[in-house]
Amino acid sequence: MLSVLALSACGQKKAEGGAPPPPEVGVVTVTPSPVAVVNELPGRLEGVRTAEVRARVEGIVLSRNYTEGGEVKAGQVMFRIDPAPYQAQLASARASLQRAEANAVSARQKAERYKPLVAVNAVSKQEYDDAVAAAGQANADIASAKAAVTTAQINLSYTTVTAPISGRAGRALVTEGALVGKGEATKLTVVEQVDPIWVTFTQPASEVTRLRRAIESGAVKGMNGGAKVHLYVEDGREYDQTGKLLFSDMTVDPTTGAITLRAQFPNPKRELLSGTFVRVKIEQGMDENALTVPQRALIRNAQGASVLVVGTDGKVAALPVKAPQAIGDSWVVTEGLKGGEKVIVEGLQKVKVGAPAKAVPFKPAGAPTQASEQQAASEAKAEAQPVKSDGKQG
DSSP states (O other): OHHHHHHHHHHHHHHHTSOOOOOEEEEEEOOOEEEEEEEEEEEEEEEEEEEEEEOOSOEEEEEEOSOTTSEEOTTOEEEEEOOHHHHHHHHHHHHHHHHHHHHHHHHHHHHHHHHHHHHTTSSOHHHHHHHHHHHHHHHHHHHHHHHHHHHHHHHHHTTEEEOSSSEEEOOOSSOTTOEEOSSSOOEEEEEEEEEEEEEEEEEEHHHHHHHHHHHHHTSEEOOTTSOEEEEEOTTSOBOSSOEEEEEEEOOOOTTTOEEEEEEEEOOTTOOSOTTOEEEEEEEEEEEEEEEEEEGGGOEEETTEEEEEEEOTTSBEEEEEEBOOEEETTEEEEOBSOOSOOEEEEEOGGGOOTTSBOEEEEOOOTTOOOHHHHHHHHHHHHHHHSOBOTTSOBO
16 A cells, blocks of 8 residues: 555656646737828818908008907908098099199190191191100100099008908907008008818838838728818817818928928807817728737837737747837738738737747637526526516526
8 A cells, every 4th residue: 555655656747747828818810901092290270261350551540340269251340540641632633633634624625626737737846746755755744644543542541451361360460550651561460261271290111111101002092082181180089070081282391391281170159279280090091901910919129020920730929010000909910911810919928938838819808708608597587587576586
């Protein structure tokens, strides 16, 4: 019996000293799936039309006739400048026109009287020519006087400063009683049209070139109806309207190596303010066979990005990859994976490259497990049982 016990103890120790089982890791199988080609870029909001309201004549500002920050219509009166000097100029110009017209009547009648007389040598040819020239000069004086009247009317109209476009009016840069237009066209305010509104942003030329080649090769499908643009304001909230790409300036800025793009967004509630810095996401195509991995599966270090996979031999291997773009909680892998690889998502700290590992399907946190599903089914069955009069379940 002692010999048997000794042999049993030796066998138990030998079993306990054997190799431990491989660690269990959660993996996802990489499969191609359609993914939108999205680029997130910084941008700045701009008014579709911006007009500076300036004083075009010299004078004293009598009144401001608009609400600062409010909406104005094209042609609406915004400022009034003292019109008295220009009313006097207009009256003087009209008087000069009347004098020129009177002189023209006299000169024309004189030329008409000399015409039959020169035929019978009653007056000299020179006198007749002088009379005709005087009539022509009188007509020129009339034209000059009419131009002076028109100029005086224009200057008088400039004393009423109107909005050149419809939009939001800025704060007034002058007050009542200020002298404006002295030697320059004084800036009075600014009017901006912000519905719709533009967002201008830039994209690296290398990304545009790579996307164009992918579309030409058929690897990426272009967007039907143009690229869709999504806008995110300063607090990170997505704007509820989708924009459209207007144009692409294909000239590369030599200082930044970027291409300028512009998108237009509706702004009916005036929520978007000109000059604000925002971020935009532009959908420029659809990659029908994109390979993605969860963000937590990607390892980045000084050598670059890589993922750990469980090979067909059950051992862990490291694969270098390129993942330039994140979409949601996944990275889009452009190089390094072919599809079908079992990428380790959970348990990265428990494995080493070249060591064996047991691959099990990865389940995100909150996903129902088999045990939880069985428990939920049992609870539902218990609740469905009838209750007796004494309060106990049947």
